Amino acid sequence: MSRSAGLLIAACMAIGACDTDPVVMGPDDDPFDGDPIAIPVLGRGLVQERVTAEVAVDGTWAYTTTWGQLQAVGNALKVWDVSGPIPQLVDSAIVDGAITLGDVQISDDGALLVVATEIDNGSIVVFDRSDPAHPVMLSRHMTDATRSRGVHTVKLGRVDGRLYGFLAVNTGGTGRGQLVVVDLSDPANPDEVLVLPLGGPNLHDVFVRDGYLFTAEWDDGISIWDIGGGGRGGSPTDPVRIGGVETLGGNAHNIWWYHAPGGEQRYVFVGEEAGGAIGAQSSGDIHVVDISDMANPREVAFYTIPAAGAHNFTMDEENGILYAAYYNGGVRAIDVRGDLGSCSDSEREAATDRCELRLMGREVGVALEGDSYVWGVARSGDFLYASDMNSGLYKLDISPLR
Amino acid sequence: MGDLALFVAARAALAAIALGTTFAGGAVAQPVHDRNGKTSGLRLGAHGTLLGTYATPVLGGEAASEAYLTRPVLTALFVGANGRLRASGTLNLEGWTLVDGELNAGMWGEGFVDRRHPHTFLHELVATGAISLAGIDASLTVGRGFAPFGTDDPMVRPFVKYPVNHHLAQILERWVGIVALRRGPVIVEAGAFNGDEPTSPESLGEVDRFGDSWALRATVLPLAGVEVQASRAYVESPEHVGGRGLDHRKWSASARYEPGLGDFAAYALLEWARTDEYADGRRLYAFGTWLVEGALGRDRWRFAARWERSTRPEEERLLDPFRTVRPHHDDNINGATRWVTWTARAERSVTVGGLSVTPFAEASRITVAEIAGGIFSPTDFYGDEKLWSLSLGARIGVGSVHDRMGRYGLAAPGGTHH
Numbered sequence: 001m002s003r004s005a006g007l008l009i010a011a012c013m014a015i016g017a018c019d020t021d022p023v024v025m026g027p028d029d030d031p032f033d034g035d036p037i038a039i040p041v042l043g044r045g046l047v048q049e050r051v052t053a054e055v056a057v058d059g060t061w062a063y064t065t066t067w068g069q070l071q072a073v074g075n076a077l078k079v080w081d082v083s084g085p086i087p088q089l090v091d092s093a094i095v096d097g098a099i100t101l102g103d104v105q106i107s108d109d110g111a112l113l114v115v116a117t118e119i120d121n122g123s124i125v126v127f128d129r130s131d132p133a134h135p136v137m138l139s140r141h142m143t144d145a146t147r148s149r150g151v152h153t154v155k156l157g158r159v160d161g162r163l164y165g166f167l168a169v170n171t172g173g174t175g176r177g178q179l180v181v182v183d184l185s186d187p188a189n190p191d192e193v194l195v196l197p198l199g200g201p202n203l204h205d206v207f208v209r210d211g212y213l214f215t216a217e218w219d220d221g222i223s224i225w226d227i228g229g230g231g232r233g234g235s236p237t238d239p240v241r242i243g244g245v246e247t248l249g250g251n252a253h254n255i256w257w258y259h260a261p262g263g264e265q266r267y268v269f270v271g272e273e274a275g276g277a278i279g280a281q282s283s284g285d286i287h288v289v290d291i292s293d294m295a296n297p298r299e300v301a302f303y304t305i306p307a308a309g310a311h312n313f314t315m316d317e318e319n320g321i322l323y324a325a326y327y328n329g330g331v332r333a334i335d336v337r338g339d340l341g342s343c344s345d346s347e348r349e350a351a352t353d354r355c356e357l358r359l360m361g362r363e364v365g366v367a368l369e370g371d372s373y374v375w376g377v378a379r380s381g382d383f384l385y386a387s388d389m390n391s392g393l394y395k396l397d398i399s400p401l402r
Numbered sequence: 403m404g405d406l407a408l409f410v411a412a413r414a415a416l417a418a419i420a421l422g423t424t425f426a427g428g429a430v431a432q433p434v435h436d437r438n439g440k441t442s443g444l445r446l447g448a449h450g451t452l453l454g455t456y457a458t459p460v461l462g463g464e465a466a467s468e469a470y471l472t473r474p475v476l477t478a479l480f481v482g483a484n485g486r487l488r489a490s491g492t493l494n495l496e497g498w499t500l501v502d503g504e505l506n507a508g509m510w511g512e513g514f515v516d517r518r519h520p521h522t523f524l525h526e527l528v529a530t531g532a533i534s535l536a537g538i539d540a541s542l543t544v545g546r547g548f549a550p551f552g553t554d555d556p557m558v559r560p561f562v563k564y565p566v567n568h569h570l571a572q573i574l575e576r577w578v579g580i581v582a583l584r585r586g587p588v589i590v591e592a593g594a595f596n597g598d599e600p601t602s603p604e605s606l607g608e609v610d611r612f613g614d615s616w617a618l619r620a621t622v623l624p625l626a627g628v629e630v631q632a633s634r635a636y637v638e639s640p641e642h643v644g645g646r647g648l649d650h651r652k653w654s655a656s657a658r659y660e661p662g663l664g665d666f667a668a669y670a671l672l673e674w675a676r677t678d679e680y681a682d683g684r685r686l687y688a689f690g691t692w693l694v695e696g697a698l699g700r701d702r703w704r705f706a707a708r709w710e711r712s713t714r715p716e717e718e719r720l721l722d723p724f725r726t727v728r729p730h731h732d733d734n735i736n737g738a739t740r741w742v743t744w745t746a747r748a749e750r751s752v753t754v755g756g757l758s759v760t761p762f763a764e765a766s767r768i769t770v771a772e773i774a775g776g777i778f779s780p781t782d783f784y785g786d787e788k789l790w791s792l793s794l795g796a797r798i799g800v801g802s803v804h805d806r807m808g809r810y811g812l813a814a815p816g817g818t819h820h
Contacts, residue, residue, distance in 0.1 A: 051777055068718055068719075068736065068777070069719055069723070069783075070777065070779075070782065071782055073721070097721070099719075099720065099721050100718075119718065119720055119721075119727060120720050120721040121721075149727065170731075176644075200644075200646055201642055201644055201646035201647065201729075204732070218646075219646060249682065250681075250682060251681070251732075251733065253732070273732045273733070273734070274681065274684070274686075274733065275681060275686040275687075275730070275732070275733035275734055275735075276686075276734055276735075277734070277735055277736065277737045277738065277774040277775060277776035278734050278735065278736045278737070278776050278777050279736070279737065279775065279776045279777030279778075280737065280774060280775030280776050280777075281774065281775065281776075282734075283686075373777075389777065390777070
């Protein structure tokens, strides 16, 4: 019997019914109760000459960026065929005048691939994915607003049918960061439609969904903006701030707004990158913010691992699993279904009145712990792809958690 | 002084130094001595070092040779009111002569790495007043200069190449207010200053951040020629001008010995320092240093040697591999390295007209090791873990020179104390 079938039967026994639709479950009827499983590792595509950074995946194609300097500088976008168990490198593209390609995103229709360049010659580079094995550069958007210390992250989002790039730009440490919004309706000619100073000391990342924009503003916490879906008259060119909260410890790094299968949209997860030695050490928690009242979000829970730190996320929302790249902590799978703000006293950190997800038994899977330094994770079906800064791209089998 | 006047004066001084001519002439006021034997009046000086450096490997196994005019400075010292008033200034012109920095293996800070950064044009401009009350001497120093922390600026020590520990062992080019008290052989200094470090040679610092950082230094002079100090400093967000970066908590202790040995001039320094970097009260990184150096001179010859063992952060580099992102990206570093450096130097000074010329040769053997497990690999980056630096040059100057740099008022030897 497969693990997933066993889990399903256990779940059926626990809840007394076997609906075919996913159900919202609480900790008491947790099919993942017990020790976290070791998520099977299927294979790894090696990258040895450069430091690997972010990963994006679409079907059987994955793309990784490179960062900083090893034997070569991080100016390469790598294209992987991930149809088999071991990712196969099929192509790469070099971005001129770049030393770090930080973020990589695929548009919701799969047509475009967008890469951020930072440190020197900050920009976004737009590729056409008509041939996913060999993306073709369409344009490079580099302006005074992006150039200084560059585009740290880029997220794509569609508002009223129009595709935008939301850029978190690092201004070099003398002031604030800034949000730059680029209209990608004509990807060969990106149009910069907003430059908004934001974040203290920098703006690190954003999350776009359903006409809302979430901004991770480092020590200034997070903000929620109406950009067309919040009914407050906001738009990508004129966002209207709805509310925000300073997450504990600051260093608000990245955000995911969780849409649960039952329709609940109560929680956002905020990564805290709290410093470390890249490749070896890290620190920082995942913060759970209840945004039931978007004007007054409040932090209700957190997830922490001693001597390891959170980085980027992805989610299997259908099954309520958050996958977090956790640097030297590898990959962590966290069950985020149900009420995350209710827990027993032994599961609660009294000083901050927050529930601790690990103590609640919500850590359900672990991979690559101890022998990697995982920057990002991306999911496609039953597979999770993890970019290891030290060695390349891993393919993991997450079917036991689905 | 306006930019144009500053430019013209500095260029004139530079040209004078480079051409080996005395530019000051009658502008150097004759020093006079007050009744306590202290120098009164105005003293001016101009100094610089013509330098050629060969370093190997520098990057990827490759060597590099470069030549500079380094440490071009104009100095001024005014002493008045029987030694109770003192003003001191140093104009540093490295912003023009070391635009891309000076090859200096292991040296880091202010956005440079493995090259020493140029200092700010306004390196130092301070005024000090002193009084005596109830058997205690007191002085107040205000202006732009050194915080009361650590040891003297390497610029006034025997070597042309800076130690790796410069940013661990000194705090300089800040707006300072320093109170010093002395009773017998004990000197205590307390200072407030702005935490932000310079961002360019033109940088004048954030005056509105004055007082966000502080330093304390206690010095004991137990025997003639012996100076022992311990100091502590809190520096708020030195790398982020806006004050939102990591804070530094610093310690330093040192013993300095300059005995009178008849025909010989001797100098020795033993130094320890440590800097811990904090984010919101949580310690992220710690870097430390040990350093021993000494010099022995007779007649016009002087020989010096230095041993140093220091750690430094490895930060994300720009396309120019000698420049780094500052402040830390996401509070991260790429690792840490330990630098062990042996340096030897020989020099002989001559006087040509009114010009002091000191040709020298200096060699350093450097060993670098990765210590934090990060992605930075010295062997991959430099091509070897053992590096050499060889320098030939001549220090040229006219007029007075600051014997010490980093202490003011009662804490400065030959200062306003009795």
